Amino acid sequence: MGVAFRSMVLAALGSLPIPLPAGPVEEPLPLVRLQHLVPEAERTQVLVLGTFHLREVQARFQPAMVESLLQRLEAFRPDVVAVEALPGPxxxxxxxxxxxxxxxxxxxxxFAEASLALGHEAQALLRLDMVQASRALVAQKGxxxxxxxxxxxTLQHLAAYEWPSALLAWSRIPEGSPARDRIPAALAAKxxxxxxxxxxxxxxxxxLARKLGHARIACVDEFEAPEPLEQVMAALAVSRKEAPLLAGTAKAPVHRESQERRDAAVAAGDLLPYLRHLNSPAYAVADVDAQWAVYLRTHLKDGSDRGRLALWENRNLKIAGRIRALSALYPGKRIVVIYGAAHKPFLDAFLGLCSDLRIVQPEAVLKEAR
Structure with missing residues (x-):
């Protein structure tokens, strides 16, 4: 590492003093102060699309159900698509x-059994480990x-444990192409x-990534902190008996209405109206209240209710951190994040604090065509 580069890294990490502006500080919140310096037109646009898990309707699903959604997301023209999957590293x-x-x-x-199973096969074929495969991908242009x-x-992405990008590359190889024979039949079938x-x-x-000609799909998922999660969930399993409020969470009106809207959208053959509902401010308020505010109303003696909420916020902070890191590669560009709807209000809130990001609400993109 060169001296100049080392100095730059240390300065970025806070190990070297950085000159501060002279005079009184008008705004005590650093991120708000930084936001004032970024014109609206130059901000990186982040659209978090809250979804339900499509496997819930897999027996009834048809690709046509998401065609109108894809058309609107394509019109937004994101520069990268991020998803709820663990990154390879x-x-x-x-x-x-x-x-x-x-x-x-x-x-x-x-959460990673498939990534490892497919990845280990690809690593053996390429004679590369995960780190070597990742380096090979960095050198890949376009x-x-x-x-x-x-x-x-496809094999390089598998070996790097980046299965969404591997499937993206695999989907681009035409059926019947001799190139498919470069991958063993058993792995190709998987x-x-x-x-x-x-x-x-x-x-x-x-x-969506195929339509836009993207080279990769970004994985930005994270876990709650594992060790505290073990302790908190074990305590909560015992203490739930003291909290009848928690038992009614799944039956909350917001979730009953959501299921009815989902079934109606499936029956109509178009999921777009349901996704508009899942991404509406009204749904966000009701869902946060039903799923998470309840943990501040139970007042469990052991504090495991507040612990559970803390870990949920911890997970979303880390996911937001991954998205923020991704935005470093796309300054002034557009990012679409496809994630479970329960995460959306928290991701919007945390990302909305960042200095040069602008949160784009899906309702502006998913609205009815005129």
Missing amino acids: HIHELELRSKATPIHEVLLDQ VPSEPAALATL LDAYLARVNEIQAVAIP
Whole structure:
């Protein structure tokens, strides 16, 4: 590392003194003060699209149900699409830590089993480990047009534990192309099976990224802090008996209405009206009150209710942090984040504090065409 680069990194991390402006400070909140310096037209636009998990309606799902949604998101022209999936480096970290801590092994089994299974196959074929595959991807510029190169790119993304981007590359290889034979038949069959799953990544993010010519899909998911989560959830399981309010959460009017709207949208063959509802301010208020404000009303003696809320906020802060890091690669551009609707109000709130971001509400993008 060069001296100039080292000095720059240390300054960014706060290890070197940075000159402060002279004179009195007019605004005590640093982020608000920074926001004043960024013209609205130059901000990075972030649209968090709250969704439900499409697997809930997989037996009735048809691709046409999201076509009007895709048309509107394509018209927004995001420069990158981010999804609710663990990024490869985090999976690699869990893999390394799983040998030392049981909770990390459990998380790996529950949330990264497929990434590891497919990834290990690709690593063996390429004779690369996860780190080497990630480095190869950094050197990749743009989206290759040749099917053979797309097959290699598919394997590289798998080896780097970035399965959404792997499926994006795989989906670009035409059926019947000889390039598909570059991947062993058993692994190719698994890729086809994963690509056919009813999920918001396969049904929305991948088609959108393909339409826009993107090279990758960004994974920005995170967990609540594992060790405190173990303790808090164990305590909460016992203390729930003291809190009848918690038992009624799933039956709250907002969730009954949501299910009715979802079923109506499925029956009509178009999920767009339901997604407008999930992304409305009224739904956000009602959902936050039903799912999370309840933990501040129960007043459990052991404090596990407040602990549960703290961990939910912790998870969303970390997800917002990943999105913020992603925005460093796209200053002044547009980012679409496709995420579970319960996260949306929290992500909007945390990201809205950032110095040069502008939160775009989906209602402005998903509105009825005139």
